[in-house]
Amino acid sequence: MSYIAASLRLMVAHRALFRCEYCKIPDLGFGIPFQVDHIRAIKHGGLTILSNLAYCCPDCNRYKGSDLGSCLEDETVLIRFFNPRTDHWDGHFGVVDGVIQGKTTHGEVTVGIFQFNSPERVMYRKELIINELY
Numbered sequence: 001m002s003y004i005a006a007s008l009r010l011m012v013a014h015r016a017l018f019r020c021e022y023c024k025i026p027d028l029g030f031g032i033p034f035q036v037d038h039i040r041a042i043k044h045g046g047l048t049i050l051s052n053l054a055y056c057c058p059d060c061n062r063y064k065g066s067d068l069g070s071c072l073e074d075e076t077v078l079i080r081f082f083n084p085r086t087d088h089w090d091g092h093f094g095v096v097d098g099v100i101q102g103k104t105t106h107g108e109v110t111v112g113i114f115q116f117n118s119p120e121r122v123m124y125r126k127e128l129i130i131n132e133l134y
């Protein structure tokens with residue numbers, strides 16, 4: 001983990017409207033502080049600049065780690081993850097009954113590796129939907 005100035009963290013959070021830029025849950029009431037993710041990890045040459053940072057819930061940040069992408073099942077082609085700086089969320093994902101579905105290969109690999117649809121996360125998302133917070 002690298003040092004990110006408090007002012008830069010705040011800019012990232014504001015830009016994201018205080019929601020995880022990957023799974024879209026709000027940080028309000030989550031109980032654990034959200035983190036700032038290097039979309040392109042430092043070890044892959046990523047910089048600590050606004051255009052390479054994403055506001056991120058602890059789950060998404062943990063599952064993503066320093067990865068840049070993955071392969072779909074039974075495939076060998078590397079597919080990059082959804083990039084909140086260059087991609088539009090609605091173009092890559094849809095939500096049905098609390099479950100996030102990938103609409104594109106980028107969406108599909110992101111859903112899988114980030115474990116968007118673990119039972120706990122779907123349950124939490126459904127609660128947010130019921131309370132009109134998602």
Ligand SMILES: [Zn+2]
Nearest residue numbers: 020023057060
């Ligand atoms: Zn998330």
